Amino acid sequence: MLLRRIVPQRRDEIKQYASHRSYKPYLREDFNKRCGYCDADDKFLGASAAFHVDHFAPQRFEERKTDYTNLIYSCRYCNGSKSDYWPSDCSQTSVLKEEGVIDPCEAKYDEHLARNEKGYIYPLTNLGGFIHKLLKLGLTRHSVLWKLQHIESNLDKMDTQIEELSTEQLKIYQLLSSEYRNLISYICEYGNK
Known part of the structure; x- marks a missing residue:
């Protein structure tokens, strides 16, 4: 079974803001009020106030700090687990040798992770195994x-x-x-x- 009910899609046109936090209401809508990584509905985890705006490529990449295409609506657990992990020195290279993370707005994210009939998330590929371990997606939560x-x-x-x-x-x-x-x-x- 698919990991997520709906693949999130970021909107194309959006006003530019100086702070990544200003994008949160838009991200919340674009990510269907769910964590981009684990698909947890924000209503079960404290709603928008408890969710984070994750920088997919970490903030050390100055050019992507407020780039809407680099931001993920994320539960605090996945954001904390991913932290500032990044496998390369290039802000566009998120995977190297089956290690890294795929942008959850890409449909291929679901080619690496799935759910069983009890809702447990499990990896489908080696890269999925890396993501699963990094984000602690095997937790009962x-x-x-x-x-x-x-x-x-x-x-x-x-x-x-x-x-x-x-x-x-x-x-x-x-x-x-x-x-x-x-x-x-x-x-x-x-x-x-």
């Missing part, structure tokens, strides 16, 4: 967040079919939905601490 999103999607589908439920089914659905929403509130609150 990624599977749990994927499962929460999966449950929410199914509840949303049920919302559209609510009139078709029997009285007993409706009670069960409402209880399940309420418990899920309370759990998400708790997780979001806990994620901000």
Whole structure:
């Protein structure tokens, strides 16, 4: 199964800002409110306030510091794991000898990483193995967040079919939905601490 539900796409036309932080609202939208690297939905991790603007090619490359095509909407975990890692002295060379990172806006990112039926992220290639290790994509957190999103999607589908439920089914659905929403509130609150 694909790692991500939607491949993020940065917009083509954007005003130039002096600070990379000024791009955050645009990146959030372009990255579908998800971490570019692990696909975690920001609502489970403290929303926009807890997400970072990662420099794909590190800030040591002055010419790319505020280049929108170099910025990634990233959860703090992936951004912290990647840090300022870069395999080369060239800001355009992100992979050398199967070591490095692929820009998550490239569809080929998903050629190197995937998810199993339980939501665990696993590598498909040697380069995928490097990315997986660098970003710590094997942590259970990624599977749990994927499962929460999966449950929410199914509840949303049920919302559209609510009139078709029997009285007993409706009670069960409402209880399940309420418990899920309370759990998400708790997780979001806990994620901000």
